[in-house]
Amino acid sequence: MVEPVLKIRDLSVSFAAGDQQLAAVSNVSFDLNEEECLGIVGESGSGKSQTFLAALGLLARNGRATGSVLYRGQEILNAPRHELDELRGNRLGMVFQDALSGLTPTMRIGQQLAESAERHLGMSPAEARARALEMLEIVSIPDPAQRLNAYPFELSGGMRQRVMIALAMICKPDVLIADEPTTALDVTVQAQILRLLDGLKRHTKTSVVMITHDLAVVAGLCDRILIMYGGRPVELGATAEIFSGPLHPYTAGLLRSMPTLSIDPEVDLPAIPGQPPDISQLPAGCAFAERCERASDRCLREDPLLTARTNARSVACHFPLDGN
Ligand SMILES: Nc1ncnc2c1ncn2[C@@H]1O[C@H](COP(=O)(O)OP(=O)(O)O)[C@@H](O)[C@H]1O
Ligand code: SF4
Ligand SMILES: [Mg+2]
Structure with missing residues (x-):
């Protein structure tokens, strides 16, 4: 079997804030395979950016990362600064929402x-x-x-x-990490940039990570997606399968609130009720329980871990949907 380009295991990120430790990312595990495009999707604050900033050694000073990030088999999490500088300049390219901050x-x-x-x-x-x-x-x-x-x-x-x-x-990087690259742009320009990234992905051998809060962005672009909520991975699978049959109630809610061309723009789409969790007050059980129609006592007690349903599909939920 071909080794993944990036192999992330049990990656957690916490921030020191006063005498508290904020759990921004908890036990994230996934692979980025050769030449694939992986979408990382979740609401603002769900830990998407910190996952990759941690992997690349770019956390803020009050941040700490644990777990493992293997780049072609080499451990890079918390690696010496010169090694990470070299990798970032050369093998792992990054694009941020705000292009001005990345340019001199x-x-x-x-x-x-x-x-x-x-x-x-x-x-x-x-x-x-x-x-x-x-x-x-x-x-x-x-x-x-x-x-x-x-x-x-x-x-x-x-x-x-x-x-x-x-x-x-x-520098023809192995991996391009694009963190909300189109969020600050108007819709037409957004579509042009996504087409550009799609073209680059097809013509180079670069693997792409597309970080976004917008499921519509990953729909036509990504082979697989990882959905994050409250710093946790909640669902991972092929884009087509997730769109046709989400397993996690949060994914199902995101899909219901996604505008499609067939829906009248005047009609209000059903937004997921409630607010994303505050990481300074995460509950003991499932972070989504407060907003979940399927929540039961078990959900309030036990935090569900991301578990493989099949080879290609994982979900973190005690009572997942049936995927149909
Ligand atoms: N330096 C910091 N100190 C404390 N909390 C932080 C710091 N940087 C990020 N966070 C928190 O970490 C959480 C995850 O942030 P982030 O990964 O940027 O979310 P997003 O999914 O929007 O990219 C957020 O709640 C954010 O407020
Ligand atoms: S574990 Fe329970 S609360 Fe959490 S998403 Fe699944 S059913 Fe809902
Ligand atoms: Mg972000």
């Missing part, structure tokens, strides 16, 4: 791209500049030769996000 405001974009190619690919300045131009072409920036000389603030939000993607992809 005082440097022309061509310089930023070329510097990465020189440092990580050992290219000469001329080769690196040619590679920078090629990357701007690949991400469909109009007038790429002129744009090499632009500063980040001179570009629109969508163009900046394309530059971020170019910067993340310039």
Whole structure:
């Protein structure tokens, strides 16, 4: 069997806040397979970003991560800083919601791209500049030769996000982690960026992690999805199977509240009642119990763990749906 590119096991993240330890991520386990696109879906605050920031050694100072993150068999969780810096520059590319935070405001974009190619690919300045131009072409920036000389603030939000993607992809990484890359963009630009990522995924061998609060984003893009709630993984499976038959009541609620083209935009979609849990006051049992129609006494006592139903499908629920 082929080894996964990333193998994450029992990853937990806590933050020190006063005399409390906040459990932001609890026992997350999953694989990212070669050339796959994995969606990580959950409401704001469900632990999506911290899972990957922890994996890449980018937690805030008050954060602590335990568990295991294997990159091609090598343990990288809490690895020395220089190792992680090298991996991030080279093998594990990242794109964030806010492209401005990932770009250096005082440097022309061509310089930023070329510097990465020189440092990580050992290219000469001329080769690196040619590679920078090629990357701007690949991400469909109009007038790429002129744009090499632009500063980040001179570009629109969508163009900046394309530059971020170019910067993340310039070293042909094994893994591209895109954290809500389209959330700050308007709907039309959002669709263009998703098409771009889909095209890149098809034409390169890069595995993609797409982090989003929006199930519609993963629908056409991801092979599998992991649903998170209250810092916990609650359902994992093939996108098509999850969409056609969710097992976790939270997933079912998310799907019911997802707009589809066939639904009249004037009709209010049934939002999941209640609020996401406060991680400073997580309940003893299932974190979703307060909002769950199927909750019983057992759910209030015992926190359900993510358990495999079949080879390809896992759910963390004492009373899952039947998946039909
Ligand atoms: N430095 C920090 N100190 C305390 N709590 C934090 C810190 N960073 C993130 N958190 C909390 O961790 C939880 C998970 O955050 P995050 O992974 O960013 O959620 P999201 O799913 O929206 O990406 C949130 O409740 C957030 O408030
Ligand atoms: S464990 Fe219980 S409360 Fe939690 S999602 Fe399943 S049925 Fe609902
Ligand atoms: Mg986030």
